[in-house]
Amino acid sequence: MTRRTLAVDVGGVLYYDEPFDLAWLQGVWELTRADDPAFTMDAFLQAVRDFYQGRASGSPPPSLFPPNGTKSWQGVRERWTSLVQPVPGAVDALSHLAEEYDVCIVANQPPECLAALRTLGIEQQVQLVALDSLVGYAKPDPRLFKWAMDQLNWKPEHTIVIGDRPDHDAAPALALGCSAAIVHVDSGWRVPAGVAPEIVTAYRELKIQRVHTTEGSTRHWAIAALGDLADVLRTISHQERSPRPRQEVHP
Structure with a gap:
């Protein structure tokens, strides 16, 4: 039987994205407020x-207070490992999968993700870690x-891509001939620590909106974890082992 290969995402699958987003937004707020003490929280939240x-709409995203957005992101990268919250x-699930299947990591993550994966014991269990920041291609680019x-000399028809976004993960996977599973974590x-409550409230509301607007019609398995x-x-394996029904030929 053909051995399955698994390409697993990181953010939204292995650890939560939200702590990084919130730390970044708090940093942008603090830097912008330092530049202009009269700037209000209401104006910031609207931005x-x-x-x-x-x-989410697919239109070119606006900038968020350059260069403060870039400065804040650099600060988040310096704190990366401390901000990691594993799902x-x-x-443990990845460890069990790696015992039975060939597994690699494919993710849009900064280079600091490598240290986080090493700390979690993940890097040692996978055959390859492919990050957009190191490879030069970023999802949803199928490349x-x-x-x-x-x-890894993997064949698309034997590979399942596991991510958290139909548009960034399932769509390019299917375009290559892979299968796809989308995780909807809790x-x-x-x-x-230190994130303003107003930022958290606005972010939670936007997060709910993004869940609805990023769902596409792409065919994929939906899993909770x-x-x-x-x-x-197991379902795929059972289907592969089951004999196909004989076709009747009528004269």
């Missing part, structure tokens, strides 16, 4: 809404997945 709603059960599969993340992928794989 945040415009930023995220622009990204409950995800690391990031293709680059990883080429390095909202069990914790707010990083990485651990549920084992059930999907």
Whole structure:
């Protein structure tokens, strides 16, 4: 039987994205307020809404207070490992999957993600870590997945891509001939220390909106957690083992 290969995302699958977003927004607010003490929280939150709603609609996203957005992101990268909040059960699930399947990581993440994966014990269990910041292609560009599969000599028809976004993960996976599973993790993340409550409230509202606007019609399996992928794989294996019904030929 053909051995399945798995290309697993990081943010929204292995650890939560939200703590990084919130730390970044808080940093942008503090830097912008330092530049202009008269600047109000209401004005900042409106700019945040415009930023995220622009990204969700598919139109060119507006900038968020350059160069403060860039400065704040650099600060988040310096704190990366300390901001990591693993999705409950995800690391153990990956360990179990890696015992039975060939696994790699394919993700849009900064280079600091490598240290986080090492700390979590993930880097040692996978065959390759392909990050957009190091490879030069970023999802939804299918070339990031293709680059990883080429390095490992994987065939798309044997590969399942596991991510958290139909548009960034499932769509390019299917375009390459892979299968796809989309994880819908819970909202069990914790707010990083020091983030203003107003920013958290606005972010939660925008997060709900983004969940609805990023859902596409792309065909994929929907799972609640990485651990549920084992059930999907068993189903596929059963289908492959089951004999196909004979076709009757009528004269």
